[in-house]
Amino acid sequence: MKLSKKSKNIIITILIIVLMLVAIILMLFNGYIIPTKLEAEKYEVRGVDVSEYQGEVDWDKIKEQGISFAFIKATEGSESKDRYFNNNYEKLKNTDMLLGVYHFFSFESSGEEQAGNYINTVGNIENDDTLILPIIDVEYYGNYKSAKPSKDWVIVEMQTMLDKMEETYRVKPMIYTTMEFYDYYINGNFSDYDIWIRDVITKPNLENRDWKFWQYTGKGKLDGYNGKEKFIDLNVFNGSKDGFESFVEIKKQEKKANFEEEERIEKEQEENTVTSIWETTVTNIEGNNFTVQTEQGESLKVVLNDNSIVFNRRTNENMDISNIKVNDKIDFDNVYKKQGEITFAEGGEIFVTRDIHGEELKEELLSSDIQFDITGLTKKGSNYILTGIIRDLYYTNNYQEAESFEIEVIVNNETTILGVKGKPEEELNELYKYEIYITFDKNELKKGNLVAGNIEGMGC
Numbered sequence: 001m002k003l004s005k006k007s008k009n010i011i012i013t014i015l016i017i018v019l020m021l022v023a024i025i026l027m028l029f030n031g032y033i034i035p036t037k038l039e040a041e042k043y044e045v046r047g048v049d050v051s052e053y054q055g056e057v058d059w060d061k062i063k064e065q066g067i068s069f070a071f072i073k074a075t076e077g078s079e080s081k082d083r084y085f086n087n088n089y090e091k092l093k094n095t096d097m098l099l100g101v102y103h104f105f106s107f108e109s110s111g112e113e114q115a116g117n118y119i120n121t122v123g124n125i126e127n128d129d130t131l132i133l134p135i136i137d138v139e140y141y142g143n144y145k146s147a148k149p150s151k152d153w154v155i156v157e158m159q160t161m162l163d164k165m166e167e168t169y170r171v172k173p174m175i176y177t178t179m180e181f182y183d184y185y186i187n188g189n190f191s192d193y194d195i196w197i198r199d200v201i202t203k204p205n206l207e208n209r210d211w212k213f214w215q216y217t218g219k220g221k222l223d224g225y226n227g228k229e230k231f232i233d234l235n236v237f238n239g240s241k242d243g244f245e246s247f248v249e250i251k252k253q254e255k256k257a258n259f260e261e262e263e264r265i266e267k268e269q270e271e272n273t274v275t276s277i278w279e280t281t282v283t284n285i286e287g288n289n290f291t292v293q294t295e296q297g298e299s300l301k302v303v304l305n306d307n308s309i310v311f312n313r314r315t316n317e318n319m320d321i322s323n324i325k326v327n328d329k330i331d332f333d334n335v336y337k338k339q340g341e342i343t344f345a346e347g348g349e350i351f352v353t354r355d356i357h358g359e360e361l362k363e364e365l366l367s368s369d370i371q372f373d374i375t376g377l378t379k380k381g382s383n384y385i386l387t388g389i390i391r392d393l394y395y396t397n398n399y400q401e402a403e404s405f406e407i408e409v410i411v412n413n414e415t416t417i418l419g420v421k422g423k424p425e426e427e428l429n430e431l432y433k434y435e436i437y438i439t440f441d442k443n444e445l446k447k448g449n450l451v452a453g454n455i456e457g458m459g460c
Contacts, residue, residue: 285324
């Protein structure tokens with residue numbers, strides 16, 4: 001069948017159009033055409049983002065090509081670490097280029113686990129002029145492009161990670177995302193966070209806010225890297241050079257202010273911390289509030305809250321605060337005092353000692369947690385008076401913190417008294433006096449000390 005001239009012209013035209021479309025697609029694919037290039041060139045400040053796919057990066061050469069900032073990948077999910085993160089970070093952290101360190105967010109693990117991976121990899125930072133802007137990269141990947149993860153789950157877990165990042169790095173993190181992901185998850189949420197947006201087709205226009213950075217192509221080409229990926233992502237800052245410098249300075253000041261506030265709080269707590277107030281007596285109890293009198297005559301109100309640990313130094317066990325009575329002794333250790341009240345710093349403890357005697361004392365003595373150091377021996381009729389100190393083995397080895405005692409030993413046919421010598425009385429710092437009547441089996445009274453477990457019976 002012979003084609004008409006008109007038909008031939010139509011076929012030729014179609015072939016030319018197809019070839020042109022193929023050529024355009026190939027040029028787009030190979031980075032010769034960047035649809036957003038003309039629009040992006042209107043912005044003065046350019047930057048790159050890299051991962052292990054760019055391999056070793058010569059950052060000096062990158063900077064020479066008009067690049068002002070860099071975003072580098074650190075981690076992904078709860079376990080993965082970018083192989084080139086340390087190399088990139090060490091080269092960049094002391095330059096004026098490093099701005100952001102990003103984490104690729106996974107939908108398979110919690111925000112807390114992913115924050116742990118990020119923080120363990122990036123590490124903590126000091127109170128200096130170095131700026132690390134933490135970033136969460138959150139976008140569809142794999143099967144999640146068709147089976148979208150739960151919106152509520154994403155929002156909660158992202159917020160958890162963002163909070164952990166901000167707590168560690170003292171600056172509010174940034175969120176990287178695509179237009180599609182922004183519209184479904186981010187729009188209407190996370191309003192306090194700067195947005196780094198990806199749009200390789202046109203200049204982005206976000207609903208309800210402006211973007212801070214724009215990744216306008218993933219097909220950039222620069223000299224200075226040698227990885228298996230021949231392209232590099234290119235970005236611009238939404239503003240002038242002065243605006244960019246102002247943004248960086250604001251972030252540095254935010255970090256500095258947060259450090260200074262933490263240091264102020266720590267200093268205030270240190271200045272107002274009450275440590276080891278010995279001989280503090282409970283004078284009044286109202287619920288969990290205790291009014292106490294210190295050795296120095298100062299009256300304080302102790303507020304026990306859910307975070308406090310009440311610990312009996314005598315028995316080395318936690319103590320039910322309902323057992324504390326007026327005239328009991330309380331020792332404070334690492335508590336926070338403010339305006340006449342004592343509240344608890346994080347991890348603070350109250351240590352409780354009690355003025356005990358009789359059967360209660362006997363039970364604790366028989367637990368073998370207490371050691372007697374005998375310092376004197378005098379005769380009283382057919383009996384003997386022993387004096388010395390009681391040391392709680394879990395409490396102190398300091399004689400000046402020990403309690404003195406006086407024991408009358410009842411002599412009978414089963415009792416053998418050995419001659420004893422101890423520290424002179426004037427060397428002791430006596431805190432309490434007990435008079436305890438004890439009957440010993442023979443050989444149980446030993447020179448220098450008497451272990452409580454050897455006591456068979458006592459009365460008061």
